[in-house]
Amino acid sequence: MNQEIIEKTKNKSKDEANKNLITKVNVNKLNLWYGDNQALHDINIDIHEHKITALIGPSGCGKSTFLRCLNRMNDLISAVKIKGEVIIDKKNIYDKDIDEVSVRKKIGMVFQQPNPFPKSIYDNVAYAALKHSLVKKGSACDELVEKSLRDSGLWNEVKDKLNHPGTSLSGGQQQRLCIARTIAIQPEVILMDEPTSALDPISTEKIEALMLELKQKYTIITVTHNMQQAARVADYTAFFHLGELIEYDETENVFINPKLKKTEDYITGRFG
Numbered sequence: 001m002n003q004e005i006i007e008k009t010k011n012k013s014k015d016e017a018n019k020n021l022i023t024k025v026n027v028n029k030l031n032l033w034y035g036d037n038q039a040l041h042d043i044n045i046d047i048h049e050h051k052i053t054a055l056i057g058p059s060g061c062g063k064s065t066f067l068r069c070l071n072r073m074n075d076l077i078s079a080v081k082i083k084g085e086v087i088i089d090k091k092n093i094y095d096k097d098i099d100e101v102s103v104r105k106k107i108g109m110v111f112q113q114p115n116p117f118p119k120s121i122y123d124n125v126a127y128a129a130l131k132h133s134l135v136k137k138g139s140a141c142d143e144l145v146e147k148s149l150r151d152s153g154l155w156n157e158v159k160d161k162l163n164h165p166g167t168s169l170s171g172g173q174q175q176r177l178c179i180a181r182t183i184a185i186q187p188e189v190i191l192m193d194e195p196t197s198a199l200d201p202i203s204t205e206k207i208e209a210l211m212l213e214l215k216q217k218y219t220i221i222t223v224t225h226n227m228q229q230a231a232r233v234a235d236y237t238a239f240f241h242l243g244e245l246i247e248y249d250e251t252e253n254v255f256i257n258p259k260l261k262k263t264e265d266y267i268t269g270r271f272g
């Protein structure tokens with residue numbers, strides 16, 4: 001086992017010691033097909049509130065597919081069939097009476113490539129909040145923009161150029177802008193699909209530090225190919241393989257004492 005990973009998991013805060021875990025997202029028998037190709041098989045998982053859960057596994061194992069099920073982003077892909085339940089706050093988000101816009105408001109998403117809108121820094125953050133009528137234009141909106149940019153650790157870098165285009169920022173700053181945009185609509189869960197894979201090490205460090213802060217307020221589910229990152233930030237880790245959830249446990253257990261050989265083989269780099 002990689003010594004560095006062992007040290008990182010050991011050094012993490014042990015808030016699991018007194019487990020007062022609250023399930024934020026409860027997934028039951030989730031199956032997904034793209035046409036005839038089944039990409040997820042009977043996934044069952046309870047994701048804990050105010051924790052960071054990392055999804056790991058080899059390319060094509062279904063991590064992004066699974067993540068997109070949690071805010072109904074797969075609805076946007078034609079020929080997708082989904083069976084099973086994703087229960088958030090006692091409601092199955094796939095129930096007929098639930099509209100997907102409200103789901104996506106509650107469950108925000110940050111993507112691999114920073115993707116700011118072709119708008120100013122200010123408007124990137126304000127846009128969805130105004131659209132959802134969370135604030136009115138004017139001082140309330142200004143305050144929300146400032147708070148969201150402060151909470152995403154970007155305020156000091158952009159406060160004097162809020163009218164500059166979001167795309168004029170560096171990649172790492174753009175990703176923090178996308179996080180600010182996500183938290184501006186006050187979600188409860190934040191999904192992140194390889195949020196740092198396009199970033200340099202310093203920007204990556206800033207996003208990881210930010211994730212650790214954000215978990216106080218939000219539940220974070222993140223996909224990563226970077227084992228060190230999972231070990232550094234995640235309280236829980238879920239290992240996927242060929243569309244199945246193979247092992248899910250506290251990160252320390254998954255990395256140091258995996259229950260299954262397949263997990264160990266992946267963690268130690270024997271495949272993937």
Ligand SMILES: Nc1ncnc2c1ncn2[C@@H]1O[C@H](COP(=O)(O)OP(=O)(O)OP(=O)(O)O)[C@@H](O)[C@H]1O
Nearest residue numbers: 034037039057058059060061062063064065066077
């Ligand atoms: N839009 C789509 N249409 C059809 N098949 C898809 C689509 N998206 C993903 N798949 C298939 O579903 C399976 C899981 O893909 P997914 O993108 O979820 O994997 P992943 O674990 O996120 O991989 P990576 O680490 O490379 O991002 C793969 O076989 C993939 O080809």
Ligand SMILES: [Mg+2]
Nearest residue numbers: 063064065223
């Ligand atoms: Mg993916």
